[in-house]
Amino acid sequence: MLKVQNLYLCYPGQSEPIFKNLTFELKDGELLWLTGPNGCGKTSLLNCISGIIPQRIKAEFKGDIILNDLDLNPIPINERFRYLAYQMSDPDNQIFFPRVEKELFFALENAGLTIKEMKERIIRATEDFGLQDFWETEPGKLSLGQKKLLVLAFCSAQDTPLYLLDEPTSALSGESILKVKKWLKNLLSNGKMVIMVEHNPDLGSLANQILDLSK
Amino acid sequence: MNKLHPLSFIIAALWFSTAAIFVPQLPWLTLAFLLCAIFRGLLTGFNFRLWWKQVRKMIPLFLAILVIQLLFTKKGELLWGKSWYAIYSVGLHRGIAVNLRLLILFFSAQILLRLTYEDFDIAFNTLHLPEEFAFMIFYTIHIIPSAGEHIQHSLQLVKFRGINLRKLPLKSQLTIYRYISLSVLADVLSRSEIQAIALDLRGFRSTRKHTHLLQNNFSLYDFMLYLSIIIITLVYLFSILA
Numbered sequence: 001m002l003k004v005q006n007l008y009l010c011y012p013g014q015s016e017p018i019f020k021n022l023t024f025e026l027k028d029g030e031l032l033w034l035t036g037p038n039g040c041g042k043t044s045l046l047n048c049i050s051g052i053i054p055q056r057i058k059a060e061f062k063g064d065i066i067l068n069d070l071d072l073n074p075i076p077i078n079e080r081f082r083y084l085a086y087q088m089s090d091p092d093n094q095i096f097f098p099r100v101e102k103e104l105f106f107a108l109e110n111a112g113l114t115i116k117e118m119k120e121r122i123i124r125a126t127e128d129f130g131l132q133d134f135w136e137t138e139p140g141k142l143s144l145g146q147k148k149l150l151v152l153a154f155c156s157a158q159d160t161p162l163y164l165l166d167e168p169t170s171a172l173s174g175e176s177i178l179k180v181k182k183w184l185k186n187l188l189s190n191g192k193m194v195i196m197v198e199h200n201p202d203l204g205s206l207a208n209q210i211l212d213l214s215k
Numbered sequence: 216m217n218k219l220h221p222l223s224f225i226i227a228a229l230w231f232s233t234a235a236i237f238v239p240q241l242p243w244l245t246l247a248f249l250l251c252a253i254f255r256g257l258l259t260g261f262n263f264r265l266w267w268k269q270v271r272k273m274i275p276l277f278l279a280i281l282v283i284q285l286l287f288t289k290k291g292e293l294l295w296g297k298s299w300y301a302i303y304s305v306g307l308h309r310g311i312a313v314n315l316r317l318l319i320l321f322f323s324a325q326i327l328l329r330l331t332y333e334d335f336d337i338a339f340n341t342l343h344l345p346e347e348f349a350f351m352i353f354y355t356i357h358i359i360p361s362a363g364e365h366i367q368h369s370l371q372l373v374k375f376r377g378i379n380l381r382k383l384p385l386k387s388q389l390t391i392y393r394y395i396s397l398s399v400l401a402d403v404l405s406r407s408e409i410q411a412i413a414l415d416l417r418g419f420r421s422t423r424k425h426t427h428l429l430q431n432n433f434s435l436y437d438f439m440l441y442l443s444i445i446i447i448t449l450v451y452l453f454s455i456l457a
Contacts, residue, residue: 078415094413110418
């Protein structure tokens, strides 16, 4: 279960805070859909939960983020990958390596998994997103949609209790959107929690809760 | 040659570039250059047309260095000419030596540029060095070509707007180049900041135990390379100490 309690966020130089006493709970196997106009704080909320705020982007931040009874606030950003996977809206910000294979394995190597475990997870993740033929490809040569699927695939392989997804289906074709939908259903049925910013109403049926941040 | 361990490529490139910097004797420098060229040739193929294409752009620099050394070093034996255009042996020696050094450094850089991130990762992992080293070196080596590609792309976009840079006055050309370079630099800096965050979100620099999918064993070729490096270095040291 994820508990976000009394979250307060105010960027430097802003008179009004983005969040004031924001509180919500998310149970295992639930999807929280974040809605609201541009600039209302959807990505900021994902950044707060992932630790980017306040650890990397400085802002006035208060509140508790508790995941399965574990307080995430003191956990450094580079250890949170054990608890959450974050898909950013621009896949180019998350792709660095010269081969798809390395992108897929990177977080798993850092988690200290065995080669067998890593391969099993990656095979499953690439099959989910139709990327099994791209292991040797240079990620820079993939289309925007394929890059997005690649980021989702390595997030999926992390197999964390919580997934933060920022517009996972933007730039995707209809067929790829169906793959993402199927993957999300599978995640939820396995008890994973998902917080998602998405403008595609097709995925609305998966949401257990909707949080409108404009209010 | 491509069967070599990635660490061997790094050691060879370091050995060649160290020789380029520290060896003053022209015959040894020539030997270092020839070995470096052969090593590179074995690695990438002896495509002399491509080599010429790469080196051609540096020829004005080589000539300028040679002319400066010839005109301003008035030591050693007089070889040709008189008064200000006299050419002395030391000037000629220095001119050739500096050019050889530049060529060795250029070829060594070409050897390193062939290495992928995974190669650096394997090499540094063999030395039990943290992955940050591999990432920093890879990022640094590839940032210049990547910025170059960005600049080419921006120039292409300028062209698509119907601007022919060659027809513009030099001052306007320089202004456009300045704008493009600054925007590329700003983009590289801001992107690297967010990429650093994204890397950390995947456990980069995580303090606990890491594993490595790709591993590479040393082969007989590697030992032959190391043996050659040791023998040549020892012969050189004996020759200068004797």
